[in-house]
Amino acid sequence: MKFLRIPELAPEAAIASNPAWEAHYNATKDIPEATPDDLDWADVVIFSIPSRFGTVPGQVKQFIDTCGGLWAQGKLVNKVVTAMTSAGNPHGGQEATIQSLYTNMHHWGAIVASPGYADPVQFTSGGNPYGVSVTVDQEGNMVEDVEEAAKSQTKRAVTIGTWIKAGMEG
Numbered sequence: 001m002k003f004l005r006i007p008e009l010a011p012e013a014a015i016a017s018n019p020a021w022e023a024h025y026n027a028t029k030d031i032p033e034a035t036p037d038d039l040d041w042a043d044v045v046i047f048s049i050p051s052r053f054g055t056v057p058g059q060v061k062q063f064i065d066t067c068g069g070l071w072a073q074g075k076l077v078n079k080v081v082t083a084m085t086s087a088g089n090p091h092g093g094q095e096a097t098i099q100s101l102y103t104n105m106h107h108w109g110a111i112v113a114s115p116g117y118a119d120p121v122q123f124t125s126g127g128n129p130y131g132v133s134v135t136v137d138q139e140g141n142m143v144e145d146v147e148e149a150a151k152s153q154t155k156r157a158v159t160i161g162t163w164i165k166a167g168m169e170g
Helices: 012-016 019-028 036-041 058-065 068-072 094-108 147-169
Strands: 044-050 080-087 133-135
Touching: 012 019, 036 068, 044 094, 044 147, 080 094, 080 147, 094 133
Parallel strands: 044 080, 080 133
Antiparallel strands: none
16 A cells, blocks of 8 residues: 655645645645556546545546546546545535546546445445535634544455456456
8 A cells, every 4th residue: 555645736835824724735745646657557546635625636536637647548537546635624625526426437438436335334434325424613723523434435445456457367
């Protein structure tokens, strides 16, 4: 397992204008940046992205756009993907954000491993059938406890990825 971050595109002035964003940026700046090569070798990809007006952030869209070569070669077909998100209020576009990301994944030919309601934890902690979502306050703290729902969704994606890989190796 490897944790990576998508490169930040926002200007430093924009980041500095929001204390929570700046704190997150500083806390994560040493995490290696993802490249399309990472999608090539990975069997399962878990996206955890913030909602930006009910869709994916520009950074995520630009990263996806850099994967056109992999897509053209068919290297993203049958990758297992799942997504989680956050927003600054309970109805801040989380479900729409995940669905907009999944639209790209369908074009890739990826296999979307959404959590559905396969685990009862989805009913009690930030769950929806598309992926875990959480509200984040103005200081950057999660309002709901979604740890168990995130673990369940991750386990489901990895399990499906294991099945797909085993079946492809036949």
